[in-house]
Amino acid sequence: MGALIEYSPDPVSTVERGVRTPQPEFLDNADKVVGAQGKVSAMKVDVERARYPKKVRDLTKLEDETTEMGAYSSHHIHGLLQTPEYAKALYGMRRPAYAEDEIDRLVAARMARKIVFDGVPRPLITFVQEEVTLRRPVGGKMVLRKQLEHLLEISQLRHVEIQVMPTDRDEEHAGSCTLAW
DSSP: OTTTTTOOHHHHHHHHTTSSOOOHHHHHHHHHHHTOTTTTGGGHHHHHHHTSOHHHHHHHHHHHHOSEEEEEESSSOOGGGOOHHHHHHHHHTOSSOOOHHHHHHHHHHHHHGGGGGGOSSOOEEEEEEEHHHHHSOTTOHHHHHHHHHHHHHHHTSTTEEEEEEOTTOOSOOSOOEEOOO
């Protein structure tokens, strides 16, 4: 099988044993070799979802059905608002450390959740970010710069509201200001 689909025996074996999730090209090649007429290739969407952690799959299912959601983030930019570089930097700081391939898998899962912004009907999504999350240079100044530019782009969506909770609020947290630069 491996020779026919142009894969070495080790990757084929890990897929067959359920140790590794097959890549889309693997499924396309296998489909052609076994003459499945697109049935194996059609599994790409399900296989792609299965590669994400269960908690992400469950969360995505809830987000698919939501009409309104809100989030408050005080330590870092909320996951749905993160760029891949920012998310990778966050996962890279974790202790105990994740392996590089696990970081890539988690970042891909986080980015896949962003389909919530494209839902029809579009859900109302509100984020409140503590000011410090916009100043902390997670991943370095360039990563933060791209992240802040991304926040500006997302804030232009009609169904998304991003507010900033100023750091100097001592007691009351009801007075947040809308993100506008």
